[in-house]
Amino acid sequence: MSKVDKKALVRLAIEAMKNAYAPYSHCLVGAALVAEDGSTFTGCNIENAAFTPTICAERAAFGTAVSAGHRKFSAIAVAGGKDGVLGEPFYPCGVCRQVLREFCADDMPVYIADGEDGILELTLADLLPYSFGKEYL
Ligand code: THU
Numbered sequence: 001m002s003k004v005d006k007k008a009l010v011r012l013a014i015e016a017m018k019n020a021y022a023p024y025s026h027c028l029v030g031a032a033l034v035a036e037d038g039s040t041f042t043g044c045n046i047e048n049a050a051f052t053p054t055i056c057a058e059r060a061a062f063g064t065a066v067s068a069g070h071r072k073f074s075a076i077a078v079a080g081g082k083d084g085v086l087g088e089p090f091y092p093c094g095v096c097r098q099v100l101r102e103f104c105a106d107d108m109p110v111y112i113a114d115g116e117d118g119i120l121e122l123t124l125a126d127l128l129p130y131s132f133g134k135e136y137l
Contacts, residue, residue, distance in 0.1 A: 004034050006111045009077040010119055013111075014086070016042035016057065017079050023047060029057035029080030029090060033065050036072040041065035045080075058096040062103065073104050079113035086113050089120045097128040106131075 009032050017030030022045055029045040043060025055063075058078060065073070080090030089112040092100070100110070106125040114120040125131075 004075040004109070006075070006077065006109070006119055006121070009034060009040070009075060010079060010111055010113050012040060012042055013057075013077040013079040014113065016044045016061075017084060018044075020044040020057065020080075020084070021046045024049075024051070026083050027080060027090070028082075028084040029078065031057040031061040031079075032077045033058075033061040033073055034075045035065055035070040036074055037070075039068075039070070041068070041070070056093060056096050058092050059099055062099055066103070071103060073108065075109045075111065076100065076104070077111040077113070077119075086116050089114045092127060097124070098131075100124050101128055101131050101133050 012032035013030040017028045020028035022028050024047050031043045033041045041061050041064045043057045045057045047054045078092055081087050104124050108124045110122045110124060110127060112120040
């Protein structure tokens with residue numbers, strides 16, 4: 001995926017969502033991340049009976065991508081909904097927004113599934129304005 005095809009990326013996120021392990025919240029979430037070289041990585045949320053070890057789909061995708069040696073990304077798509085029903089956009093949580101901030105530019109597109117066919121297109125800066133990052137350290 002050299003030039004980011006947002007529809008294809010959202011489809012990958014929807015496919016990843018189907019593997020979500022969410023027996024407690026029943027919120028199924030998938031994410032698809034594009035690395036700078038065009039390779040794609042997906043993740044789903046993985047819940048835990050102790051609750052706090054739960055990992056979000058976006059961070060699962062970053063875990064796989066960074067473990068494979070990628071540090072720069074050009075887009076992410078997120079799809080989610082209660083019982084996997086794609087209704088209202090399922091926005092990335094605050095923790096995931098901060099993880100995006102570690103590896104992605106402010107103007108990086110974040111595509112969020114909006115219903116069955118819609119795509120809400122935001123940037124990281126839209127989701128996390130006035131943010132803190134490594135340049136402050
Ligand atoms: N969740 C995600 O996977 N990504 C987000 O950005 C928001 C929340 C998951 C975590 C948990 O399994 C479920 O959605 C309900 O919070």
